[in-house]
Amino acid sequence: MSADLLSYSVAGTLAVPHFLGEHDHPWLRVLLEEHERFIGRPQRELEARLRDPLPCESPPRKLRLAIQVLGRLRPSERKSAVPPRRARAHVFGEAARTSAPSQAILSTVAASLGVSLEDLQDSLFADLPGERLVAAPAQPLSAVELALRCNLAVVQGMLFRATIVRIEVEGNTRVLVRHAKWRGLICAVGERSGSASATVELSGPFALFRNTRLYGRALGELVPLLAWCPRFRLRAECVFHGRRLTLQLETGDPIFPSTAPRRYDSLLEEHFAREFRRLAPAWDVIREPEPIAATGTLIFPDFAVQHRSDPTRRWLLEIVGFWTPDYVARKLALYRSVHVSSLILCIDEGRNCAEADLPSGARVIRYRRRVDAAAVLRVIETTPCSS
Amino acid sequence: MRLQFDRGTIVLTDPPKDLDLAEAPGVLWDPRVQAYRAPASKYPALKRWLLRSRAGFQDIPEPVSPTQELWSEVDLRPYQEAALSAWELGQRRGVVALPTGSGKTRLALAAMHRTRLSALCLVPTRVLLDQWLREIGALYRGPVGCYGDGVRQWAPLTIATFESAYRHMDQLGDRFELVIVDEVHHFGGGLRDETLEMTIADARLGLTATPTRDPGVTARLAELVGATVFELAIADLAGGFLASFDSITLNLDLTPEERRAYTSLAALFTSAHAEFRQLAPDGSWADFTHHAARTPEGRRALSAWRQMRRLLAFTHAKRRALESLLVRHRHSRVLIFTADNETAYAIAREHLVMPLTCDISRPERDDVLERFRHGDLRTLVSARVLNEGLDVPDADVAVVVGGALGEREHVQRVGRLLRPSDGKRVTVYELVTRNSIEVGQARRRRQGLVVRRSAQL
Numbered sequence: 001m002s003a004d005l006l007s008y009s010v011a012g013t014l015a016v017p018h019f020l021g022e023h024d025h026p027w028l029r030v031l032l033e034e035h036e037r038f039i040g041r042p043q044r045e046l047e048a049r050l051r052d053p054l055p056c057e058s059p060p061r062k063l064r065l066a067i068q069v070l071g072r073l074r075p076s077e078r079k080s081a082v083p084p085r086r087a088r089a090h091v092f093g094e095a096a097r098t099s100a101p102s103q104a105i106l107s108t109v110a111a112s113l114g115v116s117l118e119d120l121q122d123s124l125f126a127d128l129p130g131e132r133l134v135a136a137p138a139q140p141l142s143a144v145e146l147a148l149r150c151n152l153a154v155v156q157g158m159l160f161r162a163t164i165v166r167i168e169v170e171g172n173t174r175v176l177v178r179h180a181k182w183r184g185l186i187c188a189v190g191e192r193s194g195s196a197s198a199t200v201e202l203s204g205p206f207a208l209f210r211n212t213r214l215y216g217r218a219l220g221e222l223v224p225l226l227a228w229c230p231r232f233r234l235r236a237e238c239v240f241h242g243r244r245l246t247l248q249l250e251t252g253d254p255i256f257p258s259t260a261p262r263r264y265d266s267l268l269e270e271h272f273a274r275e276f277r278r279l280a281p282a283w284d285v286i287r288e289p290e291p292i293a294a295t296g297t298l299i300f301p302d303f304a305v306q307h308r309s310d311p312t313r314r315w316l317l318e319i320v321g322f323w324t325p326d327y328v329a330r331k332l333a334l335y336r337s338v339h340v341s342s343l344i345l346c347i348d349e350g351r352n353c354a355e356a357d358l359p360s361g362a363r364v365i366r367y368r369r370r371v372d373a374a375a376v377l378r379v380i381e382t383t384p385c386s387s
Numbered sequence: 388m389r390l391q392f393d394r395g396t397i398v399l400t401d402p403p404k405d406l407d408l409a410e411a412p413g414v415l416w417d418p419r420v421q422a423y424r425a426p427a428s429k430y431p432a433l434k435r436w437l438l439r440s441r442a443g444f445q446d447i448p449e450p451v452s453p454t455q456e457l458w459s460e461v462d463l464r465p466y467q468e469a470a471l472s473a474w475e476l477g478q479r480r481g482v483v484a485l486p487t488g489s490g491k492t493r494l495a496l497a498a499m500h501r502t503r504l505s506a507l508c509l510v511p512t513r514v515l516l517d518q519w520l521r522e523i524g525a526l527y528r529g530p531v532g533c534y535g536d537g538v539r540q541w542a543p544l545t546i547a548t549f550e551s552a553y554r555h556m557d558q559l560g561d562r563f564e565l566v567i568v569d570e571v572h573h574f575g576g577g578l579r580d581e582t583l584e585m586t587i588a589d590a591r592l593g594l595t596a597t598p599t600r601d602p603g604v605t606a607r608l609a610e611l612v613g614a615t616v617f618e619l620a621i622a623d624l625a626g627g628f629l630a631s632f633d634s635i636t637l638n639l640d641l642t643p644e645e646r647r648a649y650t651s652l653a654a655l656f657t658s659a660h661a662e663f664r665q666l667a668p669d670g671s672w673a674d675f676t677h678h679a680a681r682t683p684e685g686r687r688a689l690s691a692w693r694q695m696r697r698l699l700a701f702t703h704a705k706r707r708a709l710e711s712l713l714v715r716h717r718h719s720r721v722l723i724f725t726a727d728n729e730t731a732y733a734i735a736r737e738h739l740v741m742p743l744t745c746d747i748s749r750p751e752r753d754d755v756l757e758r759f760r761h762g763d764l765r766t767l768v769s770a771r772v773l774n775e776g777l778d779v780p781d782a783d784v785a786v787v788v789g790g791a792l793g794e795r796e797h798v799q800r801v802g803r804l805l806r807p808s809d810g811k812r813v814t815v816y817e818l819v820t821r822n823s824i825e826v827g828q829a830r831r832r833r834q835g836l837v838v839r840r841s842a843q844l
Contacts, residue, residue, distance in 0.1 A: 092739060
């Protein structure tokens, strides 16, 4: 997104985004109605209309932003009597061959293709962006949603200029960290502060050397995921026109969320959770318990199981599935390094993990295809919890 | 100690206690991973420093070389030989500036062949990606890698678009010893410069027809690729290695209605621009637009500027002039250049001339160029697509209806026509509206064609 669409003010060293809110809904509704009016007409006509002001008051920069966001969501369709590429090949080829006037050439080609002159002229560029027809969106878009999507676009546009992002986060950390690592970012775990269950610092390898926009897109993609964290606070160091400014976001900021993250990574985990709940009504199964800090990184146990009437009876449970040997080795090494008490490791028999690789003190349950919930229950019912 | 390539950087782990890596070129302590790190482009200097310091280290794996036997001989013209020698003398680093049509791609192929190095060639567009793949395929019988246009395939010789290289250099940066950058003037200004900082390649060759004159960009480019080691302009080669050309300017008038509209728009724009000039005598155009966007008067001025440009893009007189030129040259191969796509489509509809724009799909563009080569199409109209690098043989007339990007664009456009053939003489028409901003624009853009600069070593 171009910088002139980013609406924010500067307060000291802070860049404060101007979010679209309830006060913007009236003109957003007018904008959506204008769009509706142009359904079935060429995009260029809508674009020409939107270059003029709306019939109501609307902040110019926010309006341009909303038009752009709407433009990305707006579907378009093509209608032509002759496929445009075919029409062009015939018309321009014929024009190169003869010296007849344009109208005569078009008439000849129209006759040869079996369409009317008007249909041929309409088909000639019907596939170009401006000539495509405005279509109705698959799902109706409300002013509220458009405002939230605009806010997301502003924040992502600002984060596109970010070099480093720090997030204090409670819950859903695993999704954030996984996404960041998948996008090639370095996740450094900082000291916990206040009630945050984790503080992660995200930046790209090259950011060590200079301000770079290389990772802006990856950093921006984290924002819709944050909406699913019960609590978060984000601080991003950004560079606007050569000036370093900090962007802050926190729980409750009006940003469009991503689709809900998947609750379970695999059917294996989902089946285990369901089976365990059925067999052990006295125990709670907690998906994604708080992460464990381990030498500059975080370990995310798959589950915690906790006795309903005695919370001191709490076990962490990790399902070591069929991942690459390197991944399993790294994971086990991390668990060894943090000496977690009351840990159950469910290990796929196919992994052939040696006893020496396993963290001392961990209870190990080998499984094939399915984790035996009854076996897990037996361990936690018969073994005293050491935490 | 171990050196590892990590996403465009070199990470140094387990250094000996007596080695102060803070002294090593480009190396910084990275507290995020508790290790030393350097940009990949510093790898050659870092390696030399480590060898000088007699520090033992496990190096990163060497890039895989292409098979030399699969190369055919690459013959060069005398000035291409001279350019290649200048680059060799510059320690295999530097920029070679040669006019369009003088065989820059061939020079690049010779550099790959003679150095025997694994090479990554960066090109600005997908159209050029295809063109390079074709040209390299004609001389190298082994597999050629490709990054761009949805393809991600590596080989010791690989072609990548700028965009794709920027996105994937974190994985490609340790796989090549030589980087060749076509249209290298796109770098040095900050945008995507990281591409060249994230590769370990020591040998670097930049190619351009329009070297940058900005001192800041030139200095940065010298750091990223090397200084300009050889330069020739169109005037140095025209009539010999390039076709001769005549440049004809047609000065055209506006109709009374057009003039009235132009004058009132110009007044709106000029007063706001003059006001800005008083405030910031050295301010750039970008500063002006930034400043103007803040006030209603400023926005009106910017709007007036856009309307002036639209008005001048295809005036009544330009329409008539173009019509008569197309009749006069109806047996020639003609390229029409416009300032924007809108004008290109207007001309396409009016004169039934095939437009070649960014909106036309790649397969159709390829098909159109093929038909143009065979003479099934005799005229093409384009705003930007034909500007840079695209090899369009045998066009002998150019009509410049409008331009937006000045000298560089003009040199590239004229260059499209100058690939030599027997007895070829090219005619370039420029349609310029009298007493308008186009007069100054036309004067400035022509300078790029006549400036003659000597070869430097």
